[in-house]
Amino acid sequence: MTKAVVAGVGMLPFGRHRDKTLSGLGAEAVSAALSDAGLAWRDVQAMYCGIVGGGMNPGAGIGERLGYTGLPITSIDNASASGSSAFREASLAVAAGRVDVAVAAGAGKLSQSFGGGSARPGSPEEREANIRIMQGIMPPAGYFAMRTRRRIHDFGSTIEQFALVSVKNHKNASRNPFAQLQNELTVEQIARARMIADPLTVPHCCPMGDGAAAAVVVSEKRARQLGLQPAITVEASAFRSGIYRNGPPDEAETTHLTAQEAYAQAGLGPDDIDLVQVHDAFTVEEIEYCEQLGFCEVGEGERMIENGETAIGGRIPFSTDGGLLARGHPLGPTGIAQVWETVQQLRGLSGPRQVAGARVGLVHMVGVGGVCIVHVLKRS
Amino acid sequence: MTPDSGAPLPLVDGVFKIADGRPVLLVSRCSSCNERFFPPRERCAACSNENMQTEEASQDGELYTWTVVRELGGQREGFVPYVVGQIDLAGGPRVTGVVVCDPDAPAIRMPVRLCLIPQGYDDAGNELAGYGFEPADAKR
Numbered sequence A: 001m002t003k004a005v006v007a008g009v010g011m012l013p014f015g016r017h018r019d020k021t022l023s024g025l026g027a028e029a030v031s032a033a034l035s036d037a038g039l040a041w042r043d044v045q046a047m048y049c050g051i052v053g054g055g056m057n058p059g060a061g062i063g064e065r066l067g068y069t070g071l072p073i074t075s076i077d078n079a080s081a082s083g084s085s086a087f088r089e090a091s092l093a094v095a096a097g098r099v100d101v102a103v104a105a106g107a108g109k110l111s112q113s114f115g116g117g118s119a120r121p122g123s124p125e126e127r128e129a130n131i132r133i134m135q136g137i138m139p140p141a142g143y144f145a146m147r148t149r150r151r152i153h154d155f156g157s158t159i160e161q162f163a164l165v166s167v168k169n170h171k172n173a174s175r176n177p178f179a180q181l182q183n184e185l186t187v188e189q190i191a192r193a194r195m196i197a198d199p200l201t202v203p204h205c206c207p208m209g210d211g212a213a214a215a216v217v218v219s220e221k222r223a224r225q226l227g228l229q230p231a232i233t234v235e236a237s238a239f240r241s242g243i244y245r246n247g248p249p250d251e252a253e254t255t256h257l258t259a260q261e262a263y264a265q266a267g268l269g270p271d272d273i274d275l276v277q278v279h280d281a282f283t284v285e286e287i288e289y290c291e292q293l294g295f296c297e298v299g300e301g302e303r304m305i306e307n308g309e310t311a312i313g314g315r316i317p318f319s320t321d322g323g324l325l326a327r328g329h330p331l332g333p334t335g336i337a338q339v340w341e342t343v344q345q346l347r348g349l350s351g352p353r354q355v356a357g358a359r360v361g362l363v364h365m366v367g368v369g370g371v372c373i374v375h376v377l378k379r380s
Numbered sequence B: 001m002t003p004d005s006g007a008p009l010p011l012v013d014g015v016f017k018i019a020d021g022r023p024v025l026l027v028s029r030c031s032s033c034n035e036r037f038f039p040p041r042e043r044c045a046a047c048s049n050e051n052m053q054t055e056e057a058s059q060d061g062e063l064y065t066w067t068v069v070r071e072l073g074g075q076r077e078g079f080v081p082y083v084v085g086q087i088d089l090a091g092g093p094r095v096t097g098v099v100v101c102d103p104d105a106p107a108i109r110m111p112v113r114l115c116l117i118p119q120g121y122d123d124a125g126n127e128l129a130g131y132g133f134e135p136a137d138a139k140r
């Protein structure tokens, strides 16, 4: 067994890429990651691609652009966690000794995906669609709006406290040229903004956009040959779907269980973590995951953001690149963009948003269907 | 079902029935662990047991949480705004549905009851209805 080492990362700015195809975006990110690692496409022995939508086997389209070298390419759709899944599979392939060089790639073009016509009359798809109509058709924000409102009821929190997550993330993104939304925002602006689903206005929700990201993972032997300094190792890769407890699983509990598994794998605990990237597609999520990842007790999440403990310079910085709320969330590449940010931070290359002395980073994603993936990366 | 009987037909079979002009939700109870589910399902989500019994749920409940959908797929016209809630039915389970009320009206723990929501007509011209909720003190 070897540890998986992240040898290189690359990404394209998130935002709008109307002039590029999905596979074109992915291929550019892979090239950037390989060049960062000092490796070439022909060195890659396996590639895992996290992509949502994009037709049949979209990962093969990325490989086709980079050249037919005969390597195995796997496409993964795990919703928001697709990129995280790709990174996990690349890391596991290396750690298992199956390959020395693996690539995880992700790409998304949300400006063109999410098609799907109406279901045939009398079909099981139509039946399910009709049940969804009765359950109340909602944008994703609707579900998180209900979660936010219930949390306000249960903990006496205020919507302004949740807005602070967006304020903090936009501030971080304003120092990140790769972020989709680089404007700073105030609590007052967020309160005034357009309402999507009460009580969530637009800045409480992540933007839709395009983008790509990739990471190269190599064995320790290969890392020594490449002279990687410092080496960033994958200390934990935990992946769970939900379990039924007192009702259908929610992302908060699944996050707790997945984090416990990741900490056990790494032999580390919350006190050892220097920075965190989370699935903060909606503001309430940072508050909840901060608790479930073990950085404070349940009910203390609001205090964490209010006291600036999750800001850069705080006790445990969250979403240093702006997170899903401001760096952006094109689904497929998001989990790998989190790895990109973590690797740059651990290398000490994050400039104005650098977390001083960062040695260990935790990366967290959840996805539709109740999946949760947590990685722990360490500079050795 | 006789055509033109005056009562609408359920939009979906096997999910709820209509009695005295009001929906009754059909829930699945697991014969092994007693967990209850809506919509009905063939296998228990808690223990994977395949022996499920169909029961009728209470027509009354209270709001666990709610939101107002203000836009959908970027569109801000059509049916929006409307209220969607999670409702704890008396005796369980917790179900999700549209709450027919003013967007300013809902509050957590507000008492609600099931009501019919018109859903157009089928190919034979029969009136269709889905289930929804309304405040318990709404005029009928």
Ligand SMILES: [Zn+2]
Residues within 6 Å of the ligand: B030, B031, B032, B033, B034, B035, B044, B045, B046, B047, B048, B049
């Ligand atoms: Zn059961």
